[in-house]
Amino acid sequence: MEKIAVYPGSFDPITNGHLDVITRALSIFDRIIVAVGTQHQKESLLSVEERVKLIKGCVGKRVRVASFNGLLVDFLKEQGLTTVIRSLRAVSDFDYEFQMALTNRELNEEVETVFLMTSKEWLFLSSSAVKELAMNKADISKLVPDNVARALKDKF
Numbered sequence: 001m002e003k004i005a006v007y008p009g010s011f012d013p014i015t016n017g018h019l020d021v022i023t024r025a026l027s028i029f030d031r032i033i034v035a036v037g038t039q040h041q042k043e044s045l046l047s048v049e050e051r052v053k054l055i056k057g058c059v060g061k062r063v064r065v066a067s068f069n070g071l072l073v074d075f076l077k078e079q080g081l082t083t084v085i086r087s088l089r090a091v092s093d094f095d096y097e098f099q100m101a102l103t104n105r106e107l108n109e110e111v112e113t114v115f116l117m118t119s120k121e122w123l124f125l126s127s128s129a130v131k132e133l134a135m136n137k138a139d140i141s142k143l144v145p146d147n148v149a150r151a152l153k154d155k156f
């Protein structure tokens, strides 16, 4: 049976750190669904449609891109899946990730969260940092895929 996992996030925008996690996940799973969470619209720079389009533009064939509104556990149920991928960069990520994984498990005990570590190259990288840099016209071409760098350049 095919092993499929869901990689949820805000992806506002997707970065090379996310892409690194997707590549690592593809060495464990046959297919990945990148799921853009739309519920808590925390001051997002890009619309959900823009984020989905940008992700589609930089991932390979074994990756499907979707968006979900509401709870992650409900999206997983709709898809008939139970595995979630999240990444950990530093210890500071842990509290939030631990809380989220346990909440999801509380909501559905079949849900399992697999944590992957990003490459040390991207330890410092976050979508918020990319936005701040782009907003201030800094060069982000080494931090994000080309289509994202172009989109943010157009935006600002």
Ligand code: PNS
Residues within 6 Å of the ligand: 008, 009, 010, 011, 036, 037, 038, 039, 040, 070, 071, 072, 073, 099, 100, 103, 104
């Ligand atoms: O990239 P982010 O912002 O850390 O991603 C967070 C996301 C979208 C994965 C998370 O907020 C989420 O799963 N939201 C859906 C709502 C939900 O299921 N909440 C219960 C778990 S805390």
